[in-house]
Amino acid sequence: MTYYSLVFWLFALITVGSAFIVVMSKNLIYSVFSLLLTFFGVAGLYVLLSADFIAIVQLIVYVGGILIVLIFGVMLTGSVLTEGLKTNVTNMLLGSVATGALAGLLILLFTNNNLYPNTQVLTPVPLKDISRLFIVDYLVLFELLGVLLLAALIGAASIGRKEKV
């Protein structure tokens, strides 16, 4: 048992276990903080896939940005004193059957198929390649992403503010 597989199983356990808590927990705050662990676990999986830059971006954007926004959302909308941040569920049976079937199908599909190369390639992608792709080959996509982010943030600020325009 190599260190690689040991670390993989650790991060896999963290990811799936905390995602399970996110989905199953009755308390909204527990869900949000388990989501933090899930994002950390996914960042660890990226590192194992030798995608260091993606892992760092995952930590900065998800943990530093999206999760904070989600916590703001929970705090601003939940009536903490009256309901105690409990959430209720619906469609329990249908959801379990559908997602169980989907998970089984996906895993069957992925593991019963011998099309993929099964040897581990230990050549990490240098950051230079990613940046070259972004500003040479996919420059239009890069600029579009910038415009999209600007529009999304202006739109969010405009939707979220209190007084009517």
Add this chain to the structure above:
Amino acid sequence: MTEITLYHFLVISSLLFSLGLYAMITRRNSILILMGVELMLNAANINFVAFSHFGNFGASGHLSALVIIVLAAAEAAIALAIVLNIYRTFNTVNADEADKLKE
């Protein structure tokens, strides 16, 4: 213990995707539905990076993952603004109670 292959990562991402879908189907709180969407986007990202790593495709998979992360950030900001407005208007964040388009 066997060698860690592509299939291990694919199974992890399948489980993550199904859990996200489960959150979307069974939860009534809009913020938890949003968390389910984030889980599903993360599962897709793991697939992109795993295929890129094991298939030796260079940096294109990483690029797709970065694009997805940017889109997820924009989506979270917009969705939270909408949820806050729904809460202000209907005084609830449950997705099945806010079923009117005007006040």
